[in-house]
Amino acid sequence: MVMTFIPLPWKPELVFTGTSVMGINPETEKFCSHVDYWDSIKANDYFSLEGLWDVFRQLRMYKTPDLETPKYQILKRTANYEVRKYAPFIVVETQGDKLSGSAGFNSVAGYIFGKNSKEEKIPMTTPVFTETDDAGESKVSVQIVLPQDKDLDSLPDPNQETINLRRVEGDIAAALKFSGKPTEEIVRQKEKELRDSLIRDGLRPRKGCLLARYNDPGRTWEFIMRNEVLIWLEDFSFEED
Incomplete structure (x- = not known):
């Protein structure tokens, strides 16, 4: 509810x-x-x-911009995290440097602002994701989610070879929400906190995680920023409690 x-x-x-x-x-x-x-x-x-x-x-109070976000249904909310079922969505992404970093953001933002094969401007959404698929962070990507009414066939091609369009299939993730400036130390601490909670509750977290940042850091007070660490789950069911 x-x-x-x-x-x-x-x-x-x-x-x-x-x-x-x-x-x-x-x-x-x-x-x-x-x-x-x-x-x-x-x-x-x-x-x-x-x-x-x-x-x-x-x-x-968390400041969530009045922008489109990926669609999800909350399946379960514990004292420490939410379990969400995400609908499929499309991202424009490029290589980043670290979870809390901003490297690559200007490139993906440029794509939606018209630096693409059709010079088409695409509405901004929230959040901005940074994702790593392993604990060592050997590969980090920065992603902007594209509007739900877009599909891969109709989207313009990126102008840069380092930018990629990708469909993220709907899946189930656990999310831990927090405020403040998401430094690398804080993000890793929140990721560990979430992973430990999931394992303690008998759930099966996958490797890696995502950081979701909803706010413009230059225009939002830190204490009302909305940030989330998300971890995709294996085979979630309500019987695992």
């Missing part, structure tokens, strides 16, 4: 996943009780301080 908290001006989303248990009166055959068990807390009492704190944590 996803709810928008309207009273606050930044309208944060409250996300709850779990199990609802309904009791039925055998005489009247009507519902007589309803208890929700949230995935994000352990104390699921009628009035749970842990539950109240979980709600309060979700009210914090």
Whole structure:
């Protein structure tokens, strides 16, 4: 369940996943009780301080630009991360230098700003991804997601050989959200934190990770920046808890 908290001006989303248990009166055959068990807390009492704190944590302000983002469905939300099912999307990418780096961004941004075979300007989206597919970061790519109404056949060709268009197939990822300036040390710390949590919960994280940066660092206060570390999962199912 996803709810928008309207009273606050930044309208944060409250996300709850779990199990609802309904009791039925055998005489009247009507519902007589309803208890929700949230995935994000352990104390699921009628009035749970842990539950109240979980709600309060979700009210914090993150700045998410009013731009198109990759489509995903939240399958599960724990106290530490979300499990999301992403729909397929297309990225324009080139080689980067490190997860928190900016090398290569101007090249992929130039593609959507019209430096392509058709001189076509393509709407900006969010976030900007940097991805590595191994722990040693021997290969890092910087990516901009292209609008959902685009497909590989209709997109203009890049002007540079170092730029590539690629379709990312829909898959399931775990995401850990955090604010502040995403330095390399912080990103690696968050990646380890997320990976450790997944393994502890019996899930199977793949090698590598992605850093998602939603904001222009020159125009956004650090304490409201929205950043995420994502790790793709192997064979996620609800029975693995």
